[in-house]
Amino acid sequence: MLYYLFEYLDKTLNIPGTGVFQYITFRSALAVILSLMISTIYGKRIIGFLRNQQVGETVRELGLAGQNEKAGTPTMGGLIIIIATLIPVFLFTKLNNIYIILLIVTTLWMGTIGFIDDYIKIFKKDKQGLKGIFKVIGQVGLGLIVGAVLYSHPGVTLRKSADNTITINQKENVITALATDEKSTATTIPFFKNNEFDYAELLSWMGDDYQSWAWLVFIPIVIFIITAVSNGANLTDGIDGLAAGTSAISVVALGIFTFVSGNIIFSSYLNIMYIPNSGEMTVFIAAFAGALVGFLWYNSYPATVFMGDTGSLTIGGVIAVLAISVRKELLIPLLCGIFLAENLSVVMQVTYFKYTKKRFGEGRRIFLMSPLHHHYQKKGYHESKIVTRFWIVGIILAILSIVTLKLR
Numbered sequence: 001m002l003y004y005l006f007e008y009l010d011k012t013l014n015i016p017g018t019g020v021f022q023y024i025t026f027r028s029a030l031a032v033i034l035s036l037m038i039s040t041i042y043g044k045r046i047i048g049f050l051r052n053q054q055v056g057e058t059v060r061e062l063g064l065a066g067q068n069e070k071a072g073t074p075t076m077g078g079l080i081i082i083i084a085t086l087i088p089v090f091l092f093t094k095l096n097n098i099y100i101i102l103l104i105v106t107t108l109w110m111g112t113i114g115f116i117d118d119y120i121k122i123f124k125k126d127k128q129g130l131k132g133i134f135k136v137i138g139q140v141g142l143g144l145i146v147g148a149v150l151y152s153h154p155g156v157t158l159r160k161s162a163d164n165t166i167t168i169n170q171k172e173n174v175i176t177a178l179a180t181d182e183k184s185t186a187t188t189i190p191f192f193k194n195n196e197f198d199y200a201e202l203l204s205w206m207g208d209d210y211q212s213w214a215w216l217v218f219i220p221i222v223i224f225i226i227t228a229v230s231n232g233a234n235l236t237d238g239i240d241g242l243a244a245g246t247s248a249i250s251v252v253a254l255g256i257f258t259f260v261s262g263n264i265i266f267s268s269y270l271n272i273m274y275i276p277n278s279g280e281m282t283v284f285i286a287a288f289a290g291a292l293v294g295f296l297w298y299n300s301y302p303a304t305v306f307m308g309d310t311g312s313l314t315i316g317g318v319i320a321v322l323a324i325s326v327r328k329e330l331l332i333p334l335l336c337g338i339f340l341a342e343n344l345s346v347v348m349q350v351t352y353f354k355y356t357k358k359r360f361g362e363g364r365r366i367f368l369m370s371p372l373h374h375h376y377q378k379k380g381y382h383e384s385k386i387v388t389r390f391w392i393v394g395i396i397l398a399i400l401s402i403v404t405l406k407l408r
Helices: 002-011 018-022 024-052 078-092 098-123 132-152 199-206 215-236 242-261 264-270 278-299 308-325 329-335 337-360 372-378 383-403
Strands: 166-169 174-177 186-188 196-198
Touching: 002 018, 002 078, 018 024, 024 078, 024 278, 078 098, 078 278, 078 308, 098 132, 098 278, 098 308, 132 215, 132 308, 186 329, 196 199, 199 215, 215 242, 215 308, 215 329, 215 337, 242 264, 242 278, 242 308, 242 329, 242 383, 278 308, 308 329, 329 337, 329 383, 337 372, 337 383, 372 383
Parallel strands: none
Antiparallel strands: 166 174, 186 196
């Protein structure tokens, strides 16, 4: 909202200094500062409110050191992340930008699913929470919306790196593009030259009109990614500071991708896909990263609040939509390697247990316990050490992801 006010003050009233709001970097700086302030200052009040409402975590007996000490700790702390993200977004972004609209919808949609799940666990005393089928339906519904909008909305276009050339008239300070933007379902394949792949090519066997059927491939892929990443974030949220910290690292890396992909000069220099209007997501990312870091103030060991599914499902959904929007979804296994490892550890554990029980009459396990972070807890590592090492791995993966901008 403030963006439009300052745009009016600049272009209509010509007030000096108000034009600074046109810069994404300036608005991103304001967004991260405000989100940090909201999450740290008002986060304490939200935690107090949750404690007064007896919104406490019910801890299952898993045989982990220090586990019982966490019983009664306020949960639903994801509300802090959501509030601290959306307020700066409404103030500092262009609210008519389709990418911002999608991210706001994602935040509210996944936050609502997570809130319902937490509500059932806490107030209905049902440890299972929202039934898995309803979670999946919610995730698939969001995937349908995001996929359909990205596929059909006229504001979602791109310019492939092969055509992404510009000329700069320094004398007149004018940038001229030598190609036009187009609708496409192309994405980026990391570590390869000429690394753009169009999902529509998978349907080339259908004949000359195959591109008009690209949605048959694109939308299911979007659904799968949103479901997988949100569940991965949900599984990662098991010990103090793990999900928030690793997510903040991934989000900052995505912020770099959105900024360069949405800037015609940087995208041309790096020879990557130019995605018009996507740079605006940098402001959202700044607010989201600030909210995550501010939440860590209270969620770091020993945590005084847990994010619950309200936060973890929201985090996973937002990261997935960001990656898809900037056409970097194939980087998710690397960028979100922690989420992937947590997901795989559960799948491997359950699959192997069922297989050995059927074959040998006794279920056997690969890990001492899954998800993966519980395996290390069972081995005797303190959760602070586990979290710190997972953060270090996350930073390494984020750096490797950013390096793909030039390493091909």
